Every structure is written in C-alpha cells, then in structure tokens.
Amino acid sequence: xxxxxxxxxxxxxxxxxxxxxxxxxxxxxxxxxxxxxxxxxxxxxxxxxxxxxxxxxxxxxxxxxxxxxxxxxxxxxxxxxxxxxxxxxxxxxxxxxxxxxxxxxxxxxxxxxxxxxxxxxxxxxxxxxxxxxxxxxxxxxxxxxxxxxxxxxxxxxxxxxxxxxxxxxxxxxxxxxxxxxxxxxxxxxxxxxxxxxxxxxxxxxxxxxxxxxxxxxxx
Amino acid sequence: xxxxxxxxxxxxxxxxxxxxxxxxxxxxxxxxxxxxxxxxxxxxxxxxxxxxxxxxxxxxxxxxxxxxxxxxxxxxxxxxxxxxxxxxxxxxxxxxxxxxxxxxxxxxxxxxxxxxxxxxxxxxxxxxxxxxxxxxxxxxxxxxxxxxxxxxxxxxxxxxxxxxxxxxxxxxxxxxxxxxxxxxxxxxxxxxxxxxxxxxxxxxxxxxxxxxxxxxxxxxxxxxxxxxxxxxxxxxxxxxxxxxxxxxxxxxxxxxxxxxxxxxxxxxxxxxxxxxxxxxxxxxxxxxxxxxxxxxxxxxxxxxxxxxxxxxxxxxxxxxxxxxxxxxxxxxxxxxxxxxxxxxxxxxxxxxxxxxxxxxxxxxxxxxxxxxxxxxxxxxxxxxxxxxxxxxxxxxxxxxxxxxxxxxxxxxxxxxxxxxxxxxxxxxxxxxxxxxxxxxxxxxxxxxxxxxxxxxxxxxx
Amino acid sequence: xxxxxxxxxxxxxxxxxxxxxxxxxxxxxxxxxxxxxxxxxxxxxxxxxxxxxxxxxxxxxxxxxxxxxxxxxxxxxxxxxxxxxxxxxxxxxxxxxxxxxxxxxxxxxxxxxxxxxxxxxxxxxxxxxxxxxxxxxxxxxxxxxxxxxxxxxxxxxxxxxxxxxxxxxxxxxxxxxxxxxxxxxxxxxxxxxxxxxx
Numbered sequence: 001x002x003x004x005x006x007x008x009x010x011x012x013x014x015x016x017x018x019x020x021x022x023x024x025x026x027x028x029x030x031x032x033x034x035x036x037x038x039x040x041x042x043x044x045x046x047x048x049x050x051x052x053x054x055x056x057x058x059x060x061x062x063x064x065x066x067x068x069x070x071x072x073x074x075x076x077x078x079x080x081x082x083x084x085x086x087x088x089x090x091x092x093x094x095x096x097x098x099x100x101x102x103x104x105x106x107x108x109x110x111x112x113x114x115x116x117x118x119x120x121x122x123x124x125x126x127x128x129x130x131x132x133x134x135x136x137x138x139x140x141x142x143x144x145x146x147x148x149x150x151x152x153x154x155x156x157x158x159x160x161x162x163x164x165x166x167x168x169x170x171x172x173x174x175x176x177x178x179x180x181x182x183x184x185x186x187x188x189x190x191x192x193x194x195x196x197x198x199x200x201x202x203x204x205x206x207x208x209x210x211x212x213x214x215x216x217x218x219x
Numbered sequence: 220x221x222x223x224x225x226x227x228x229x230x231x232x233x234x235x236x237x238x239x240x241x242x243x244x245x246x247x248x249x250x251x252x253x254x255x256x257x258x259x260x261x262x263x264x265x266x267x268x269x270x271x272x273x274x275x276x277x278x279x280x281x282x283x284x285x286x287x288x289x290x291x292x293x294x295x296x297x298x299x300x301x302x303x304x305x306x307x308x309x310x311x312x313x314x315x316x317x318x319x320x321x322x323x324x325x326x327x328x329x330x331x332x333x334x335x336x337x338x339x340x341x342x343x344x345x346x347x348x349x350x351x352x353x354x355x356x357x358x359x360x361x362x363x364x365x366x367x368x369x370x371x372x373x374x375x376x377x378x379x380x381x382x383x384x385x386x387x388x389x390x391x392x393x394x395x396x397x398x399x400x401x402x403x404x405x406x407x408x409x410x411x412x413x414x415x416x417x418x419x420x421x422x423x424x425x426x427x428x429x430x431x432x433x434x435x436x437x438x439x440x441x442x443x444x445x446x447x448x449x450x451x452x453x454x455x456x457x458x459x460x461x462x463x464x465x466x467x468x469x470x471x472x473x474x475x476x477x478x479x480x481x482x483x484x485x486x487x488x489x490x491x492x493x494x495x496x497x498x499x500x501x502x503x504x505x506x507x508x509x510x511x512x513x514x515x516x517x518x519x520x521x522x523x524x525x526x527x528x529x530x531x532x533x534x535x536x537x538x539x540x541x542x543x544x545x546x547x548x549x550x551x552x553x554x555x556x557x558x559x560x561x562x563x564x565x566x567x568x569x570x571x572x573x574x575x576x577x578x579x580x581x582x583x584x585x586x587x588x589x590x591x592x593x594x595x596x597x598x599x600x601x602x603x604x605x606x607x608x609x610x611x612x613x614x615x616x617x618x619x620x621x622x623x624x625x626x627x628x629x630x631x632x633x634x635x636x637x638x639x640x641x642x643x644x645x646x647x648x649x650x651x652x653x654x655x656x657x658x659x660x661x662x663x664x665x666x667x668x669x670x671x672x673x674x675x676x677x678x679x680x
Numbered sequence: 681x682x683x684x685x686x687x688x689x690x691x692x693x694x695x696x697x698x699x700x701x702x703x704x705x706x707x708x709x710x711x712x713x714x715x716x717x718x719x720x721x722x723x724x725x726x727x728x729x730x731x732x733x734x735x736x737x738x739x740x741x742x743x744x745x746x747x748x749x750x751x752x753x754x755x756x757x758x759x760x761x762x763x764x765x766x767x768x769x770x771x772x773x774x775x776x777x778x779x780x781x782x783x784x785x786x787x788x789x790x791x792x793x794x795x796x797x798x799x800x801x802x803x804x805x806x807x808x809x810x811x812x813x814x815x816x817x818x819x820x821x822x823x824x825x826x827x828x829x830x831x832x833x834x835x836x837x838x839x840x841x842x843x844x845x846x847x848x849x850x851x852x853x854x855x856x857x858x859x860x861x862x863x864x865x866x867x868x869x870x871x872x873x874x875x876x877x878x
Contacts, residue, residue, distance in 0.1 A: 002713070012734050012761070014742050035815040040685055046817040054730060054763045056690045057815040063757060064694050064809050070791040075741070076749040081692070083761045085730040114744030131742045133759075137709035139722060139731045141825045145832060153831035154823055154871065160834050161868035164861065165630060165647040169479055172854035176845070179857070183842055194819035197686055198872075315876045438776070440798045529866055549724050550778045557773065600770070603875050610687075610727075610765060610824050615869020628872070634865045637858050643865040 003135045006143025008053065009090060013082040013131045015112040017059070027111035028059050028078045034107045035059075040195070045101040046084075047195035051093060053147055055084035057108065080112060087146040094125045151192035159186055223404040223427070225268035227665045228453045231281040231342065231563060232430070232590055233268035233405055235396070238279065238344040239378040239385050240351040241565055243459075243586070244358060245331065246339040246368045251293035252675075253367025254338075258282070258292070259673035260361055261341065267666055270406075278345035278354050282669065283457055283661035285309060288338030292672060294450075297679035301445040302662070305595045306456060310659045316599060318607035318624050323655035329461065331372035332657025339368070340459065340661050374461065376565040376586045381572075389566045390464045390583050391621070391652075392488070392573070394498035394513075398520050398543060400559045403427045404434075412520035415559075416545060416552035422521075430561060431455055432592055437556040442592035446679040450672075453665030457563075458598045460587040460658035462622075465579040466571070469621075469652050480633075481640050482506075490633045491620050493537035500539070505532040523552075530634035536614040538621060541605045548611065558605075560589040560597050584653070594660055625649040683813045686821035687874040688729060689771070690813040691762045693806060695790035696755035702735055705758065708785050709733060721779055727765040729818075729825045733786065734759040758790055765824040767875075772803055822871040830867035837863040 003010050018027045025033075035057055038044065046052040058081040065072045086093050097105055102118040109115045114130075116123040142150070163182050167175045225233060248254035266279035284292070286307050290299060305313055311325050311332075319325070325333050341358060345351040355373075362368055378385045387396045401407060401414040401424040414422040415437075428436030432444040433452030444451035477484025485508070489495040495508035502522040503512055512518045524540060524547040527533055533540055535547070543559065546552040568583030577583075591597035604611060606619045618624065620631040635643040664672065671677050683690050697705070712719060722728065738753040764771050775783055776799040783796035790809075794801040820828065841860040845853045 008730070010730065010732050012732065012759070014736070016742060016744060016748050032814055038815055040815070040817055041821070044817045047819070050819075052817065052819060054688065054690075054816075054818045056692075056761070056813050056817070058692055058811065058813050060692075060694070060811060063696060063753070063755075064811070066696065066790075066792040066805075066808060070696060071754055073754055075753070076751050079741070081759075083692075083732070085763070112744075113748040127744070130744055133734050133736055133740065133742070135732045136706060136735045137712060137733045139719065139728065141723060141726070141729055142828055142832070145828075147819045150820060150823075150828055150831065153835040154820060154827065156838055157827075157831040157834045157868065158871065160838060160864065161630070161645075161870065164643075164864075164868065165645045168645055172850040172857075175857060176850050176853040179841075179845075179853070195817060195821070197821045318875070438773075438797075438799045440800055535866055550721075553777050554774055557777070596769075596773075604766070604770065608875050609869055610826055613826055613830065613866055613869065615824075615827055615830070616872040617869045626872070628870050630870070632865060632868060635862065637862045639858065642858055643861040645868075 002138060003090075005138045005140040007087055007146065008140045008143045009086055009088065009093070010135045010138040010140070011082070011084050011086070011090060011093070012133050012135055013080075013128060014060075014133055015080040015082070015109060015115070015131045016077040017080055017111055018113055019077060028061070031059055031080060031108055031111050034104075038104065042193045042196035044195050045104040047193070048100045049086075049093065049096045050194050051087040051096070051147055052194070053085045053087070053150075055082070055086075057082055077113070080108070085140065090129075091125065094128055095121055098124055147194055148191070151194060155189065155192045156186060159189075223268075223431075224453070225270065225406070227667055228268040228431070229281050229663050229666070230266035230268045230279060232455050232561075232663055234407070235399070235563055236275070236279055236344045238275070238346055240346070240348055241342065241344045241376045241586075242351055242355050243374045243376070244341040244343075244355065245335075245337045245371050245373065246341065246362065247336065247371050248288060248291040248338040248368050250367030251291060253365050254292050255673050255675055257362065257365045257368055258669065260365065261358075262666070262669045262673055265666065265669065275346075277347075278343060278350050280354070281342045281663070283340040283342075283663045284672075285337055285339075285659050285661055287336055289662070289672075291338050293675060294672065294677050295679055298445050298447070298450055298677055301679070303443045303456075303593065303595060305599060306660050306662060310458065310460075313599065317602050319655055321624060322651050323624050328655070328657040329372075332461070332659070335371050337371060337659055340457075374567065374586060376567040379566050379570040381570055386570075388496070388570075389585050390466050390568065390570065391469050392496045393492055393494065394496060395564075396562075397494070397498060398539070399561050400425050400429070402430045405430070408516070410516045410520050412522060415556045416523065418551050425556060425559060428592055429557065429559060429597070430590060430592055436592060442596075447677070450664065450668045450677055450679075452667075454668055455590050455592060455663050456594050457661040457663055458587075458589050458591075458594060458658065459661060461567075461656040462585045462587050463582075463654045463656045464584040465650070465652055465654065466577045466581075466583055467579045468650050470573065470577070472650060472652070476646055480644050481642065487633075487644075490534050490537060491631070493533045493539035500533075501537065502527060502533040531636055534631075534633045535612050536609060536617060536620070536631060538619055541609070541612050541619050542601055544605075544612070558597055558601055560591045560601065563588045563590060584656070587658075590663070620646065620649065621652045623649070625651060682816060684874075685816045685818045687765050687824050688816075688818050688821065689762075689764050689766070689768065690816040691760070691764065691768075691771075692811050692813060693760040693809045694811065695758050695760075695787065695793070695809050697758055697789050697791065699738060699754075699756045701789035702737065702756045702758075705733075705786060705789055706735065721782070725774055725778070726826055726829075727771065727774070727824065729763040729765070729828075731760075731762040731764070734761070755791070758787075763818070765826075769803075772806060773799060776802055822873070827869070827871050830869065834864045834867050 046055045060079045098118045343354045403424045411422045414424045426437045427434035480487040497508045498513040499508040564587045571577040631646040633644040635641045736757045741751040780796040787793045
C-alpha cells in the first residue's frame with residue numbers, strides 16, 4: 001500500500017482554502033497567522049498526538065510556473081497541505097486529532113472549503129479522507145519503530161554514553177553494581193517527551209574536569 | 220587538458236616552499252592610488268609557480284587581498300559584487316557557520332584581528348632569519364616610501380627546530396604535511412592516496428577547478444568567480460586562521476589519559492589524529508609506528524577506510540578520517556571529492572621539548588592556511604560539518620578532538636576490540652586544545668590579475 | 681526559519697508534468713517499491729528520515745463542496761516532500777553526486793527539468809520549484825536519522841546485556857560488558873544542536 005511503509009503511515013492531505021474577496025484578512029493569511037503562533041517543540045499539538053514522528057503544514061499558494069515553453073496556469077484555490085508521518089492506522093490518528101487537539105484543528109481547518117468541524121468524528125474523518133491524496137511512493141529510513149520506541153532509544157543512548165564514560169576505569173564488580181543501579185534508574189526515568197529538543201532521562205552526573213590554562217606542564 | 224601557465228600562478232598556490240622561516244605582514248590600504256603603486260612594485264618580486272631550474276630560491280614573496288582590501292584599491296563595483304558571498308562577508312562575519320563561538324569568538328582574538336580591518340597579506344618565506352629580516356625591512360621601507368598603506372601587524376611563523384634539526388612537526392608533536400591533494404595539471408611528486416579514489420582502487424588527480432578559478436571543478440562546472448575572467452583565472456581563495464595551541468593542557472591530558480588507555484600514551488596520541496606522531500598512518504599500522512611506511516611515498520598517504528568501517532584501526536572520529544573520509548561513506552569516495560583543501564600552514568612560536576616546562580598562555584600554535592576554489596563548498600563545509608560536527612562520521616555531535624570547540628558533553632570515542640588489551644575507550648572532559656585567535660579570507664590573484672589591479676585596469680564586462 | 685526544526689529540514693517541491701508522462705513516473709516508483717535493493721543507495725546516504733512523492737493528476741485536486749471553484753489544469757503535478765538532515769546545499773550536492781540517475785528518472789518528465797548534473801542549474805530548478813513550510817514539527821528534533829538508528833542499536837545491545845548478565849559473576853559480567861562496549865562503540869555520539877543552516 002503506497003501510503004504505508006512498515007509500521008509508518010504517510011498521510012498527505014490537500015485541503016482547499018476558502019477565498020473571500022471581501023474579507024479583511026484572507027483565509028490563507030489567517031491560517032498562516034495561526035501556524036506562526038503554534039509552538040513547534042514539546043508544546044506542539046502534534047506532541048499531543050504522540051504517534052506523530054514528523055508533521056508539517058504548508059499553505060500552497062499556487063502551482064509553479066517553470067518558464068517558457070511551458071504554459072502558465074493557476075489554481076483556483078490555495079491548498080493547505082498536511083504532510084504527516086505517524087504510527088498506526090489512519091482512522092485512529094484522525095480520531096486522536098479530534099480527541100486531543102480539536103481546538104487547533106478547528107483554528108486551522110475552519111478556513112477550508114467544506115470543513116465540517118470536529119463535533120462529529122465520522123464527518124471529520126470523511127472530510128479528511130476526501131482531501132487525502134494517495135502517496136505514490138513513500139520512503140521511511142526507519143519504518144519499524146514507534147515514536148515512543150525511538151524516544152526511549154535516544155534516552156537510553158544518551159544515558160549509556162554517559163555510563164560508559166563514568167565507569168570506564170572501575171573494577172568489574174563495581175561496574176556490575178553501577179550497571180544494576182543504572183538499569184533501575186533508566187527503567188524509572190520519566191518517559192521522554194516528544195518534540196523536546198534535548199534529552200529527557202536520568203540526570204547527568206558531573207564529570208567535568210576543568211583544565212585551567214594557567215597550570216604548568218610539569219608532570 | 221592544456222598545461223597550466225605556471226608563471227601566471229603565484230608560487231604559494233602550487234607548492235609548499237619548505238623554507239624554514241616565514242613572516243606575514245598585514246596591511247591597511249588608506250589610499251587607493253598609492254596602494255596600487257605599492258602593489259605594482261611588489262608584483263615585480265612576487266614568486267610565481269615557475270619551475271625552479273636553479274634550485275630553491277633563497278626567499279619568496281606572495282600577496283593576497285581581503286574583500287575590503289579590494290574595495291580600498293578601487294576595483295569596480297561589478298567586480299566586487301561578483302565575488303562569492305562568503306569572501307565578501309569575511310571570516311569574522313561567518314563565525315556562526317564555522318562555530319567560532321565561545322572561546323573561539325572574535326572577542327577573544329588578537330587585537331589586530333579583533334579590532335582591525337586587514338586589507339592585504341604579504342608573505343615572505345626564506346632560508347635564513349637574516350634574509351627574512353632583510354626582505355621584510357625592504358618591504359617596510361617600500362610601504363613608508365609609497366605611502367597610502369600601513370602595516371597593521373605582523374606574524375612570524377616557521378618550522379620547529381627539534382634536536383638541532385628542522386622538523387615538520389607541530390607543537391603537539393605530530394608530524395604534519397601529509398596528504399595535500401593532487402590536481403590535474405599541477406606538476407608535483409605524486410603519491411598514491413593524494414588524489415581522488417577511482418572505482419578500480421587507483422588514485423587520480425582532482426579537477427583543477429577544485430584549486431584554481433577558471434577551470435572545471437569536480438562537479439563539471441566553473442567555481443563561482445568574480446568578473447572579468449582575467450581577474451579570477453588562475454587565482455584562488457585562502458583561509459588564514461591563527462590556531463593557538465594549549466600545549467601544556469595537551470601534554471597533561473595525554474599523560475593522564477595515556478596512563479588509563481591500555482595501548483599507552485603514544486598509541487592514544489595516534490588515535491586522536493589517525494597518524495602516529497612520527498607520521499605513520501594508523502590505518503596501515505594501528506599497533507606501532509613504522510618508519511618504513513613513513514618514508515615510503517607509495518605508502519604513507521595510500522590507504523582507505525572501506526575495510527575499517529567500525530573504526531577498529533583508525534577511529535571513526537579521528538582527525539585525518541574526519542577531514543578526508545576517502546571511501547568511509549561508501550559510493551567510492553565520490554561524496555568527498557569536492558571537499559578537499561590544500562594546506563600550506565606553518566607552526567609559530569618556539570618548540571619546547573616534552574620533558575620541559577611549557578605554558579598554555581605562551582604564543583605557540585599553527586598558522587593554518589588552506590587554499591581552495593570555493594571557501595563555502597570546501598573549507599567552510601569541512602569545518603562546519605566534519606570538524607565541528609560529526610553526523611557524517613557517525614559521531615553525532617562529537618567533534619574533532621583537537622580542533623573542536625568543545626561543549627560540556629562532548630567526548631571522543633576510540634573504537635577497540637573485544638580484547639582487554641584493546642577495549643573501546645572514551646575520552647571525556649575535553650578541554651580546548653586549540654583556540655582560534657584570528658584570521659580571515661583572502662584572494663590570491665594570478666600575476667595577470669595583480670598587474671591589472673596595480674594598474675587600475677580591472678574592467679568588468 | 682520554519683523550513684528547519686533543529687536537525688531536520690522540511691522541503692516541499694512541486695513540478696508540472698504533461699499528463700501523458702505521468703504513468704512513466706508511476707511505473708518507476710512501482711519498481712522502486714518492489715525492488716528494495718534499488719533503495720539501498722538512498723539508505724546508504726542516510727540523511728532522510730521520511731520522504732514521499734505524490735502525483736496529483738490534473739483532475740484530482742480535492743473538490744469538497746459545490747461552492748468551491750473547480751480546478752481546470754492542463755498539467756499533472758508531482759509533489760515532493762522530504763524530511764532530511766544537513767543543509768540544503770549538502771543535501772542536493774550529495775544527491776547530484778551519487779544518485780543522479782535516480783533523480784533523473786523521477787524528474788526528467790517534469791517540465792524544464794535541466795538534469796541533476798551539473799549541480800548548479802539543478803539547484804536553480806529546485807529553488808524555483810520549492811515552496812516554504814509554514815509549520816514543522818518533529819518528535820526528535822536533536823536526532824538525525826543516523827542518531828536514531830544508532831540509538832536503536834544501543835538499546836537492543838543494552839537489553840541484550842541486561843538479559844545475559846542477570847545473576848552472573850563480576851568476571852562473567854565484565855566479559856559481556858566488553859562485548860557490549862564493542863557493539864555500541866560507533867553508536868554513542870552525543871545528540872544536540874544542529875550546525876547553523878548555510
């Protein structure tokens with residue numbers, strides 16, 4: 001199925017944007033304004049729909065005119081493109097959008113032709129599927145790990161790197177003991193937060209060695 | 220391709236002079252016309268790339284300009300505006316891209332670089348100190364006689380004298396000077412491994428346009444160059460960086476970690492760079508230095524990483540591997556061919572033997588000079604993506620251990636084997652071994668272009 | 681800049697195609713989808729998290745309500761969306777250098793495509809056909825796809841180590857731990873801020 005690669009689904013939605021020549025602010029400008037104010041880190045609405053690996057919203061103003069001898073042509077409407085890469089199936093994802101981020105969905109999609117709102121899930125899903133365009137080819141470098149899998153792996157990676165450095169010169173019994181504590185701590189670590197730059201995980205221990213430049217070179 | 224007109228190209232571009240003494244004079248140009256007179260006089264003595272039939276000259280002279288320098292010499296706007304953007308901005312303004320922040324930021328540079336505006340670089344290399352002083356005194360006299368320019372500062376550099384001999388080592392003790400690329404048309408003692416890797420495993424020279432403007436580069440295009448052609452052709456761009464070396468810190472770090480590393484101090488030092496301190500490539504000889512290999516021109520640059528993708532011989536983050544990955548990324552090394560640079564640097568400051576007291580704050584380091592047709596695509600790329608970052612080398616954010624502008628969490632991993640005598644080893648708590656103290660981007664014109672600049676006859680189409 | 685979220689760049693591009701050429705592109709993608717070895721170069725370059733091509737035929741622009749004006753386009757359109765690591769220049773340089781054949785098969789049917797080699801006209805074409813992202817989210821902004829893959833390897837090795845050494849003596853643990861170190865030694869680079877876009 002072209003929209004799917006392994007366990008990742010690639011959804012592409014083109015929602016035609018309303019045009020109202022008499023409005024003070026066009027619908028597309030209004031969408032852009034909402035998007036400009038939307039946080040992009042762990043406060044992002046897509047962090048809440050936490051099966052989202054990567055997602056983007058793009059107002060496509062028109063097609064591109066590449067120059068003569070091609071013909072110049074224009075779209076009648078602008079389109080809001082929603083490109084998202086997530087775990088699981090489409091229905092569940094759309095339902096989560098309604099459950100968890102209905103205000104943001106409304107704020108953006110209310111400017112689109114025929115948007116039924118989020119009061120009735122089935123109508124919302126039907127609308128989105130109407131706007132869906134089939135992905136012709138979808139490439140996913142890692143297509144068998146969920147967002148949580150990946151975040152936990154990144155958390156472990158950071159913790160392991162620090163563990164290795166800290167325990168490098170210790171005797172085996174000591175390392176084994178530290179390892180047991182480490183695995184416990186890692187297991188109890190707060191779950192990593194999607195969208196956050198930087199790692200959530202066990203607190204980094206201070207191993208900073210300060211090399212003062214005024215120290216001499218005597219051994 | 221047709222042979223290069225070596226008499227039109229500055230000698231510094233085509234060869235490393237291997238003369239032990241050097242001094243760089245940095246000038247401000249205050250008056251365009253008198254500045255051009257100075258250029259005119261100097262150009263008569265500039266060393267070209269012509270073949271040295273009578274042996275090495277006693278001294279050499281070369282000249283280069285920053286963009287403000289060209290502005291102050293009165294070049295026409297169209298020429299000035301067609302120089303590449305990064306040259307126009309200058310190295311200081313590109314600091315964020317190069318990660319010249321924190322300790323390496325301009326406010327920590329030498330006053331000449333931090334506060335001043337450098338227009339012109341005059342480089343004298345010579346066989347003896349007396350000749351160096353003599354030639355520089357002549358130049359200083361010329362400057363005061365012609366007027367319109369002044370010397371903002373100078374920088375001495377030169378080969379280190381170790382055990383009574385001239386050495387190609389730098390202050391950390393590493394033997395330097397290997398691996399400058401071969402270019403099509405540039406006559407040189409070719410060694411396998413200097414050029415680009417071919418599908419059959421042999422080495423071929425790089426396209427001339429990777430070094431010189433006006434020639435096709437590795438992408439089959441002409442590098443970005445100013446108009447008119449005569450201003451650009453046979454010229455090149457140089458990055459000049461004064462890299463202060465914290466020798467005391469380095470020695471102490473190496474000593475301390477060398478006691479913990481199973482292979483010992485010298486092997487640890489070799490793993491930082493990818494060469495033993497005597498120059499033996501670690502990829503060819505990971506367990507011991509080997510003078511035979513160092514002396515063998517067929518071998519000392521001739522290696523690939525394709526059979527060492529896990530870094531067991533040469534760590535994946537080692538300096539030579541970061542800056543010239545060869546075939547480490549696959550695709551027969553094709554991703555690397557447009558990222559090569561020619562290095563012409565020299566150490567500065569006096570050498571202190573390992574068993575003697577040395578201080579970080581003394582003036583000691585390397586004057587790093589690299590030549591390339593495109594600063595953006597070559598030097599800047601290597602600096603930003605391969606030295607100050609490690610995604611391509613698969614070291615995440617971990618940087619080049621010696622050059623990197625380290626942050627708190629940075630570390631250097633030396634890959635090992637499942638053998639207690641050679642386990643993986645992590646070097647943490649990385650100090651700043653090297654600190655940037657100044658520099659800029661320069662344009663080294665051809666002899667033709669120099670004469671045009673001096674005569675004020677640069678005429679864009 | 682909204683095209684970039686820390687280490688990942690969201691590129692969007694649209695190119696027009698004469699309608700009778702579209703089936704060729706579809707055929708090629710079918711091949712690419714079925715013959716996974718054809719994707720090996722793409723995976724080896726290792727700087728794309730997710731990428732997709734979407735053919736929108738000229739009568740397939742979504743038409744939702746009667747009030748919405750109908751589109752009447754002459755060309756089909758090929759949309760391209762990429763989530764990649766590295767700078768714009770590095771990305772295109774790399775593709776042009778080693779994947780030019782694949783790029784050509786996909787895009788030569790697009791109007792006025794100049795070929796993926798030499799690289800400068802190719803970059804100019806992309807700049808023409810690229811349109812900017814208004815909002816971009818990634819669940820792991822500090823990680824490149826290399827980092828992600830390395831992290832999964834580390835986690836697997838870690839789980840393995842825990843399983844293997846449960847109830848073992850310190851010496852047995854030490855042996856297993858050494859093997860673990862070797863298994864993860866190329867995968868423990870730090871993750872963090874991206875170099876500035878250039």
